[in-house]
Structures are given as structure tokens and as C-alpha cells.
Amino acid sequence: MARMRYAEALRDALRSEMLRDDKVVLYGEDIGIYGGVFKVTRDLQAEFGDLRVRDTPISEQAMTYMCVGAAISGLKPVLEIMYADFLPLTLDALINQASVLPYLWPVRVPMVIRTQGGGGSGAGAQHSKSLDALVAHIPGIKVVSPVTPADAKGMLTAAIRDPNPVVFLEHKLLYNTSGEVPDGEHVVELGKAHILREGSDVTLIANSKMVLEAEKAAEDLAKRGISAEVIDLRSLRPLDTDTIVASVKKTSRAVVINEGWRFGGFGAEVAATITEQAFEYLDAPVCRIGGFDRPIPYSQPLEAAVLPDAEKIIAGVLAMDGRAG
Amino acid sequence: MADAASSAVIGRNAPDPELLLDMFGKMILVRQMEERLGELHKQGRTRGPIHRCDGQEAVGIAGTAPLRASDTVTSTHRGHAHYIGKGLDPHRVVAEIFGRVTGYSRGKAGHMLIADVEQGMIGGNAIVGAGIPLALGQALAHQLHGRGDVAVTFFGDGAAQAGICHEAMNMAGLWKLPIVFICEHNEYGLTAHARYQSAVEDLVIRAAGYNMPGVKIDGNDVLQVYETVGEAVERARAGEGPTFIEAKTYRLVGFSTSDMGGYQPQAEIDAWRPRDPILRTRKLLLELTGEERIRKTEEEAITACDKAFELALSDPLPDASEADVPEFVGAH
Ligand SMILES: Cc1ncc(C[n+]2csc(CCOP(=O)(O)OP(=O)(O)O)c2C)c(N)n1
Numbered sequence: 217m218a219r220m221r222y223a224e225a226l227r228d229a230l231r232s233e234m235l236r237d238d239k240v241v242l243y244g245e246d247i248g249i250y251g252g253v254f255k256v257t258r259d260l261q262a263e264f265g266d267l268r269v270r271d272t273p274i275s276e277q278a279m280t281y282m283c284v285g286a287a288i289s290g291l292k293p294v295l296e297i298m299y300a301d302f303l304p305l306t307l308d309a310l311i312n313q314a315s316v317l318p319y320l321w322p323v324r325v326p327m328v329i330r331t332q333g334g335g336g337s338g339a340g341a342q343h344s345k346s347l348d349a350l351v352a353h354i355p356g357i358k359v360v361s362p363v364t365p366a367d368a369k370g371m372l373t374a375a376i377r378d379p380n381p382v383v384f385l386e387h388k389l390l391y392n393t394s395g396e397v398p399d400g401e402h403v404v405e406l407g408k409a410h411i412l413r414e415g416s417d418v419t420l421i422a423n424s425k426m427v428l429e430a431e432k433a434a435e436d437l438a439k440r441g442i443s444a445e446v447i448d449l450r451s452l453r454p455l456d457t458d459t460i461v462a463s464v465k466k467t468s469r470a471v472v473i474n475e476g477w478r479f480g481g482f483g484a485e486v487a488a489t490i491t492e493q494a495f496e497y498l499d500a501p502v503c504r505i506g507g508f509d510r511p512i513p514y515s516q517p518l519e520a521a522v523l524p525d526a527e528k529i530i531a532g533v534l535a536m537d538g539r540a541g
Numbered sequence: 542m543a544d545a546a547s548s549a550v551i552g553r554n555a556p557d558p559e560l561l562l563d564m565f566g567k568m569i570l571v572r573q574m575e576e577r578l579g580e581l582h583k584q585g586r587t588r589g590p591i592h593r594c595d596g597q598e599a600v601g602i603a604g605t606a607p608l609r610a611s612d613t614v615t616s617t618h619r620g621h622a623h624y625i626g627k628g629l630d631p632h633r634v635v636a637e638i639f640g641r642v643t644g645y646s647r648g649k650a651g652h653m654l655i656a657d658v659e660q661g662m663i664g665g666n667a668i669v670g671a672g673i674p675l676a677l678g679q680a681l682a683h684q685l686h687g688r689g690d691v692a693v694t695f696f697g698d699g700a701a702q703a704g705i706c707h708e709a710m711n712m713a714g715l716w717k718l719p720i721v722f723i724c725e726h727n728e729y730g731l732t733a734h735a736r737y738q739s740a741v742e743d744l745v746i747r748a749a750g751y752n753m754p755g756v757k758i759d760g761n762d763v764l765q766v767y768e769t770v771g772e773a774v775e776r777a778r779a780g781e782g783p784t785f786i787e788a789k790t791y792r793l794v795g796f797s798t799s800d801m802g803g804y805q806p807q808a809e810i811d812a813w814r815p816r817d818p819i820l821r822t823r824k825l826l827l828e829l830t831g832e833e834r835i836r837k838t839e840e841e842a843i844t845a846c847d848k849a850f851e852l853a854l855s856d857p858l859p860d861a862s863e864a865d866v867p868e869f870v871g872a873h
Contacts, residue, residue: 514651
């Protein structure tokens with residue numbers, strides 16, 4: 217085990233997989249000499265050359281189509297889309313090609329789109345979004361969002377080896393967080409949620425940076441005598457419904473937290489799943505905490521108002537419990 | 542005294558010394574503003590990076606000077622010169638960058654998305670290339686309204702590679718829309734040099750493919766920018782369709798204030814420094830108006846900048862409840 221930053225853990229996975237398999241190639245804007253704006257691909261071009269680590273023009277749609285084509289023809293492209301806000305430019309390739317062709321033809325599309333989203337840094341309405349629900353809506357595409365450095369490494373390794381297209385969601389406020397990361401080969405199976413904290417009164421289900429907020433909320437709730445179980449979804453699609461449902465059967469209450477917009481958001485999918493599979497165990501309706509349904513404003517007090525955080529999670533728990541105010 | 546000299550340097554369609562002085566003052570204001578923003582960023586007082594256009598001021602200022610308020614402009618993430626050139630109030634620009642209620646969007650938009658509909662600035666954009674098709678739509682409206690208004694869109698050489706740029710240019714050529722495409726070719730996208738982004742060095746040759754005139758100019762020459770854009774705007778007003786202007790320029794500082802640098806060779810920066818449009822315009826003005834008027838203009842620009850920051854930094858932040866306003870409801 218070594219202590220590592222999230223960004224380094226991702227780089228470790230990319231480098232190991234490139235050493236292991238020469239079909240793994242990286243594309244993206246400014247990923248070469250500059251090493252990516254979040255430094256995940258630092259020095260990889262120097263090590264692997266500019267055919268395997270390649271700067272692209274600002275052409276997200278063409279880049280994504282290109283990766284679909286390359287994957288069909290035997291490469292394993294890992295594409296960096298600088299901000300999740302630009303995912304809409306890739307959606308046609310995902311919705312109409314990557315997810316469709318392997319269903320119709322005897323082809324595989326083993327590609328990964330790495331991108332980062334999330335608010336909290338004042339990056340404004342076009343650089344702060346969480347579009348998890350948008351990509352998770354597409355059948356045939358895996359969508360994952362690791363929160364720890366260990367998962368960052370293990371899940372990126374699994375994503376690269378996966379024969380399907382995977383959208384790999386990072387968060388801009390996670391790159392500098394650090395944690396213990398297993399040395400050598402480390403693979404975390406995609407599609408498995410992780411119980412981070414055991415509890416008996418309420419289940420907090422979150423992904424990406426919201427897991428950290430859920431943990432904070434759980435600490436606080438413990439002081440108030442409420443025992444919260446915290447589940448890190450890790451993978452949105454496939455969704456580990458077994459872990460979620462088993463937990464809710466135990467606690468009888470669920471709060472689902474996702475940073476993306478609440479309306480039609482990913483939390484709704486989880487809430488509906490719980491209602492379908494554990495309705496008779498629930499003591500209260502499932503509570504959804506999500507991003508405020510507005511573009512993300514820039515000014516600090518406004519941005520703080522629209523993003524979910526520990527405080528809002530606590531308020532949600534207390535309200536569903538009838539213990540508020 | 543200046544008349545003989547001015548007719549020698551300034552050709553048809555060119556600004557008179559007063560206009561040149563005005564553009565000079567605006568370039569100084571933009572430079573000052575960005576330097577101050579850079580310092581405040583270092584002190585940790587800005588949210589997010591600041592995209593400075595040091596060295597590119599001539600394109601933004603002279604490229605907007607021939608326009609009237611009803612002409613529309615779309616800008617980029619690097620819009621300060623476009624904003625000031627189009628007549629925006631520096632105080633409200635700075636206030637927006639600091640997220641204050643007096644900013645153009647009461648702090649909602651921030652440093653990359655500034656707009657002022659009344660001045661025809663609609664607006665900055667943080668999605669690379671997005672301003673181009675938005676301007677296409679504005680041009681469509683101008684064509685329909687028949688008032689002779691023109692849409693101008695500024696974009697970088699990086700944005701010129703986006704598919705949407707090609708699609709928009711084709712439609713503009715096809716429908717003879719009143720639009721002027723101004724590419725600020727500053728040699729870099731974010732950190733990647735144009736040679737890694739474009740198959741051709743001079744983007745202007747693409748104009749032929751869209752059946753519109755293409756003009757390559759020295760983007761650091763205020764007069765050339767003013768004249769070329771002026772002519773393109775006249776053509777558009779007259780219903781003769783779009784023009785593609787490729788203004789060769791250079792950004793003397795990093796991509797943004799959070800740029801770690803290292804990708805722009807020092808020799809390249811040094812070679813461009815003497816071509817700084819502010820220095821060049823100053824030299825030109827020396828012959829036309831003399832040192833005293835220049836000094837006065839410089840002082841006025843600096844004072845205007847001081848005042849903008851002083852006001853903006855003492856303005857309040859919006860109340861959290863404003864996040865709930867469903868849509869922007871006009872100037873405040
Ligand atoms: C669609 C999209 N892709 C990528 C980015 C990230 N990005 C912001 S600015 C930039 C480079 C833009 O280069 P250019 O158009 O030449 O403008 P310059 O910065 O040189 O003024 C990139 C890649 C973005 N904002 N939008």
C-alpha cells in the first residue's frame with residue numbers, strides 16, 4: 217500500500233494498462249506534453265510516444281466517433297473529455313453508435329471516456345455540471361464514479377479491460393484527495409457498491425464526491441443518536457440493487473444523494489428501485505437530495521445554495537424522520 | 542501638424558486620430574484590468590482562473606470599433622477586449638468577475654459568460670466554438686429584420702477546429718448571412734500549438750470552401766484590424782454576405798492564471814513582445830497626436846480601471862436566495 221493522490225492513482229492505472237497492453241491508447245485535449253489540465257496523463261506521452269498518447273484538436277464529437285471506430289478495429293482507446301459539461305458533444309457517438317452497434321453487429325466497443333464534473337470551485341455554469349443521469353440512461357454503456365484513490369485505480373483498470381464502453385466520471389474536487397492504494401495490479405469489479413459505514417436507522421446512498429458529504433452527515437447524525445449506513449454506489453450502471461435493497465430492508469429508511477439535477481436525476485432511479493423492491497420495509501418515503509434544478513451559478517453564495525452538501529443531507533434525514541425543528 | 546502624417550499612415554476607412562486615441566485608451570484599460578485581475582488571482586481573491594488576452598487587445602478593440610450598438614457580438618472565454626470594445630461598463634464587468642450583485646448577471650455568470658444585451662454583447666461563452674453558431678442565429682435574425690445589423694463572432698484558432706465552426710460557416714455562406722467571422726489566431730489552443738490542431742497553417746484558405754471572402758491580417762495592427770473588419774461589416778450590411786477574417790496574433794501570457802506554463806518557448810514570447818499592439822499604437826499616435834495626449838489617455842484609462850475595481854470590490858455579493866430566481870430578469 218502506498219498513500220497516493222486520486223490523480224496519481226488514475227495515472228498509475230493508465231500507465232500499468234499501457235505497459236500491459238499495447239492496444240491501450242490515450243486521446244484528448246492537452247493530454248500530451250501538458251499532461252492534461254488535471255495532470256492525470258503527466259509524462260505518459262514522453263514514455264509511450266505521441267502515437268499512443270495523442271493531443272487532439274478541440275473536436276469532441278469527432279474524437280468520440282473516432283474512438284468508437286478505433287475500438288471496433290481493435291484498439292482500446294481511453295478518451296479524456298476535459299469537463300463533463302462537454303459530454304453532450306459526445307452523446308451522439310454514445311447513444312447512436314457505441315451502444316447500438318454491438319447489439320446489431322458482431323463487434324465490441326472497448327473504450328473508456330474519462331471526464332470530470334461537479335461544482336464547488338466557482339468554475340461557472342458551463343464547467344461545473346454533473347451529468348451522471350444523462351449517460352447512465354444509455355443501455356449498453358457502463359457508468360462509474362469512484363470516490364477513493366484506491367477505487368480510482370482499481371476501477372479505471374477494470375474499465376480499460378472491459379469489452380464495453382465505459383464512462384468514467386471523476387470529480388474536480390477529488391483529484392487532490394489522497395488515500396491508501398494497493399501496489400501492483402488492483403482491479404475493482406464494476407457494478408459493485410460498497411458499504412462504507414454500517415448503520416441501523418437510515419441508509420445514505422451516494423456517489424462520487426457526495427459520498428464524502430454523506431460520510432460527514434453520518435458523523436453528525438451519530439452525535440444526534442441516529443445511526444446512518446453509508447453506501448458508495450461506485451457504479452451507476454450496472455447498479456448494485458442487491459446491496460441497496462438489503463441495506464434498506466435493514467434500516468427502513470433511505471436517502472439518495474446525487475450532485476446532478478434532482479429532477480429526472482439519478483437519485484430518482486435509485487429511489488424507484490427501492491420502492492419497487494423494498495416498499496413494505498420502508499418507514500418513510502425515500503428522500504432524494506440532488507442539485508438544485510438550475511444552471512450552476514458562479515458567485516460563491518449562489519453556488520453553495522444550489523449544491524447538495526452534508527447539511528442538506530442531515531436536514532433531509534431529520535425531515536423524513538419527523539424530527540426536524 | 543498631424544494631418545500630413547495621418548494621411549500617410551491611414552488609408553481609406555481608417556479611424557481618425559481621435560478614434561485611434563480612443564482605441565488606444567481601451568486597450569490600456571483592458572491590459573490594466575487583466576493585470577490587476579492577475580494580481581488578485583495570485584492573492585487568491587478571484588474564483589476560478591482568469592483568461593487574459595495580453596498582446597491580443599487590438600483584435601478585440603479594433604474589431605468591435607466599427608460596430609454600432611444594434612450589431613451583435615459573440616465572444617469566448619477570453620472576452621475582456623470584446624466587452625470593453627463593445628462599450629460595456631468596466632465596473633460591471635469586474636463586478637461580475639468578482640461575483641457581485643452589480644455584475645452584468647448579478648454574479649450568476651462569472652468571468653466567462655458576460656453579456657449586455659443593450660450593447661449587443663451576447664455574449665462570452667465557456668464552450669469552445671459555441672459563440673460561432675450563436676452568432677449565426679443572430680445574423681439570421683438580422684437578415685430577417687432587414688435593419689442592416691451585423692453579427693460578429695470572435696473565436697480562437699482552437700475553436701476553428703470544432704465541427705460546429707465548419708457547419709456554421711457553410712450555412713453563413715449558403716444563405717449569405719450578415720456575419721463576420723473573426724478568428725484570433727494566437728497560435729495555441731489551450732496548451733497545444735496550432736501545428737497539433739490544424740492540417741493547414743493559414744485557416745483563411747478555408748473561406749473558399751464556404752464561398753466567402755477570406756482575409757488574413759496582422760492582428761496586432763490596430764489600423765489593419767479596423768479597416769478590414771469595417772469593410773466586412775459594410776459588405777454584410779449591404780447584404781453581400783459573410784467574411785472570414787484571420788487575425789494573426791499571440792497571447793503573451795499563459796492560457797489562464799492557473800496555467801503552469803512551460804509550453805510556450807521563451808524565444809517565441811520574446812519575438813512577439815515588440816509587436817505588442819499597445820506599443821505599436823503608441824508609436825503611431827506619437828506622430829499623430831503627440832506625447833501629451835497619449836499620456837492623458839493613459840492616465841484616464843488607468844483611473845477608469847482603478848474606479849472599476851474600487852467600486853466592484855466594495856459591492857455586495859448576492860444573497861443565497863437569488864439562486865432560486867428562475868431566470869434572469871433584466872438589468873438591475
Ligand atoms: C467544447 C469545449 N472543449 C474544450 C474546452 C476546454 N478549453 C477551453 S479553452 C480551450 C482552448 C481554446 O483555444 P482557442 O479557441 O484557440 O482560444 P484561446 O484560448 O487561444 O483564446 C479549451 C480546449 C471547452 N471549454 N469547451
